[in-house]
Amino acid sequence: MTKFIDIVIQEFYEVKINLKFEFLKIYRRNKMRNMMIIAIVIAELFYLIPVLSDSDFPEESLAFVSNLMGSIGLMFVLFASFLGADAINREHTKGTDLLIYPLPQRRSNVIIAKYLSHLVTGWLGILLYYLLVIFHTRMIYGADSVPREMATSFLVSMIYMTTILAFAFLVSSLINSTATSVTITFFALLILIPLLDVLLGVSNIDTGWMFTNYESLITGVLRLPSIGGGPFQTDLSEIDFAQSIFHLISQTIVFIVLFLFFGSRKEVGSQ
Amino acid sequence: MKPIIQTKGLYKTYKGRVEALKNLDMVVNKGDSLGLLGPNGAGKTTTIQIILNLINQSKGEVELFGENIKGQENRLLQKVGALVGTPGYYDKLTPNDFLMYVCKTHLMNKAESQIRIKEVLNDIGLSEVGTKKVGTFSTGMKRRLGLAQILVHDPELIILDEPTNGLDPKGVREVRDLIKNINKMGKTIFMTSHNLTEVDEISSRVIFLNHGEKVGDEKISDLRKELGFKKIQVKFLRDLNSGEKEIIQSIDKVKGYFEVDNPYIEYDGDISATHDILKEIMKEKLPIFSYNPQTLTLEDIYFKIFGNPSDKKELIL
Numbered sequence: 001m002t003k004f005i006d007i008v009i010q011e012f013y014e015v016k017i018n019l020k021f022e023f024l025k026i027y028r029r030n031k032m033r034n035m036m037i038i039a040i041v042i043a044e045l046f047y048l049i050p051v052l053s054d055s056d057f058p059e060e061s062l063a064f065v066s067n068l069m070g071s072i073g074l075m076f077v078l079f080a081s082f083l084g085a086d087a088i089n090r091e092h093t094k095g096t097d098l099l100i101y102p103l104p105q106r107r108s109n110v111i112i113a114k115y116l117s118h119l120v121t122g123w124l125g126i127l128l129y130y131l132l133v134i135f136h137t138r139m140i141y142g143a144d145s146v147p148r149e150m151a152t153s154f155l156v157s158m159i160y161m162t163t164i165l166a167f168a169f170l171v172s173s174l175i176n177s178t179a180t181s182v183t184i185t186f187f188a189l190l191i192l193i194p195l196l197d198v199l200l201g202v203s204n205i206d207t208g209w210m211f212t213n214y215e216s217l218i219t220g221v222l223r224l225p226s227i228g229g230g231p232f233q234t235d236l237s238e239i240d241f242a243q244s245i246f247h248l249i250s251q252t253i254v255f256i257v258l259f260l261f262f263g264s265r266k267e268v269g270s271q
Numbered sequence: 272m273k274p275i276i277q278t279k280g281l282y283k284t285y286k287g288r289v290e291a292l293k294n295l296d297m298v299v300n301k302g303d304s305l306g307l308l309g310p311n312g313a314g315k316t317t318t319i320q321i322i323l324n325l326i327n328q329s330k331g332e333v334e335l336f337g338e339n340i341k342g343q344e345n346r347l348l349q350k351v352g353a354l355v356g357t358p359g360y361y362d363k364l365t366p367n368d369f370l371m372y373v374c375k376t377h378l379m380n381k382a383e384s385q386i387r388i389k390e391v392l393n394d395i396g397l398s399e400v401g402t403k404k405v406g407t408f409s410t411g412m413k414r415r416l417g418l419a420q421i422l423v424h425d426p427e428l429i430i431l432d433e434p435t436n437g438l439d440p441k442g443v444r445e446v447r448d449l450i451k452n453i454n455k456m457g458k459t460i461f462m463t464s465h466n467l468t469e470v471d472e473i474s475s476r477v478i479f480l481n482h483g484e485k486v487g488d489e490k491i492s493d494l495r496k497e498l499g500f501k502k503i504q505v506k507f508l509r510d511l512n513s514g515e516k517e518i519i520q521s522i523d524k525v526k527g528y529f530e531v532d533n534p535y536i537e538y539d540g541d542i543s544a545t546h547d548i549l550k551e552i553m554k555e556k557l558p559i560f561s562y563n564p565q566t567l568t569l570e571d572i573y574f575k576i577f578g579n580p581s582d583k584k585e586l587i588l
Contacts, residue, residue: 028363095359
């Protein structure tokens with residue numbers, strides 16, 4: 001029993017030191033700053049367009065929130081592609097795997113720490129985005145105009161970020177080239193998976209379970225007009241919140257197991 | 272005393288059935304300075320990667336410090352410092368940042384780590400740049416940082432894979448001197464290198480690999496005795512005629528006189544024979560200009576084993 005506890009403590013210790021190291025790298029590589037810039041640019045763009053074009057804001061605060069939240073999907077794609085899609089294979093491409101993998105630590109712990117640090121960075125970007133939306137809504141429509149469901153929506157966004165980042169990590173663990181994995185992740189999330197969704201839908205195959213469709217849940221819980229495709233597009237009253245979250249978490253676990261498996265393969269400098 | 276490294280019947284087969292290692296039995300004892308030599312594709316790097324648990328062997332066992340590495344890699348690797356291949360470095364980090372991380376992976380506390388980092392950076396001549404970003408470093412400085420990384424936790428065993436690869440002559444000299452100093456500290460060193468002069472300078476024992484098989488495992492001094500062809504480089508003031516060449520050939524203990532790029536005499540017997548041969552040359556009034564008895568280098572030994580590419584010789588062991 002004591003041995004088991006020692007092992008668990010050691011595993012946590014390895015994750016902890018790698019987490020600090022990964023945060024340092026994220027900070028020094030300005031990844032954190034870049035994510036914040038993406039969040040600000042996307043949120044401000046939809047606020048500034050009516051201001052600059054001298055148009056009126058919508059009468060209803062819900063419509064205003066809907067406009068701003070409608071662009072959150074793009075932010076997820078950018079975050080996943082530029083934050084996670086090169087996270088694992090970059091060590092191999094840069095040759096830094098030869099520095100860190102001979103150290104006395106489990107490779108999977110290095111990857112878990114990598115995932116957690118990138119996830120927190122993504123969450124901070126999401127948090128900033130929501131704060132900007134809330135800030136502008138309050139500024140224009142008053143303190144009571146912010147829908148209470150924003151908190152639920154934020155929670156769903158955090159879970160969706162967990163899934164989409166795990167998907168990006170999976171791509172990164174499967175492909176050696178960073179440029180290729182970033183491109184594949186970007187186009188897969190933006191075009192390929194939605195296209196597959198449509199094609200399967202035409203063939204009467206149920207695609208409601210695909211993780212990308214649950215992006216609509218973010219606006220769905222706000223009872224806003226849904227953006228994009230997915231299971232909540234037609235009838236928002238039929239949202240099964242618990243089941244949707246279950247599906248997202250299940251797919252996240254599958255992606256995590258797969259990227260840990262593929263990312264921990266022993267291939268450093270092998271022939 | 273338990274060996275520091277021991278491999279037993281080690282095999283490695285890569286996809287496509289490339290046999291990188293075949294039945295490698297090898298022992299590295301405490302305090303050894305062992306060089307692993309062989310042509311490209313001989314299995315040197317594969318051996319190091321298996322020992323460091325970077326790849327799995329297909330068959331066989333690896334023991335570190337007398338214990339099988341399977342299942343206790345992390346504990347055993349605490350006592351190892353390794354520099355594998357030509358690694359990349361985190362350009363945006365400073366040596367202090369990176370070395371602190373390395374110390375933590377070796378379970379050192381912050382205060383202890385800070386002292387060691389300072390000491391090691393001082394030892395390898397990077398004390399002035401501890402807070403500068405690694406991206407601004409030359410290749411030689413980065414390689415020295417690699418050496419700092421393997422020394423910072425004061426390991427018992429040091430594993431080096433081509434430690435001077437890609438360095439300019441100044442960098443090679445600096446790194447080689449550093450490794451010699453590490454050796455003097457009494458650390459066990461296990462290294463691969465393409466540079467035979469380097470192995471000759473640093474190692475006291477060599478293992479030769481060819482096509483994944485061990486073809487030799489001896490002390491360099493013993494190899495010199497066993498394989499020793501002894502030669503004396505000579506220069507004459509003018510070209511010798513056939514009669515004069517015959518005179519040299521007939522001198523006692525001379526095995527032959529060869530006029531290749533650098534003319535040399537091959538002889539038999541111990542070092543005192545060189546004196547006797549010179550005396551005979553002088554006695555015969557041959558126009559000698561310079562006379563330089565050579566010691567056998569590891570390079571000579573290597574080419575005796577693997578054949579000189581220019582001679583297109585086949586492996587003789």
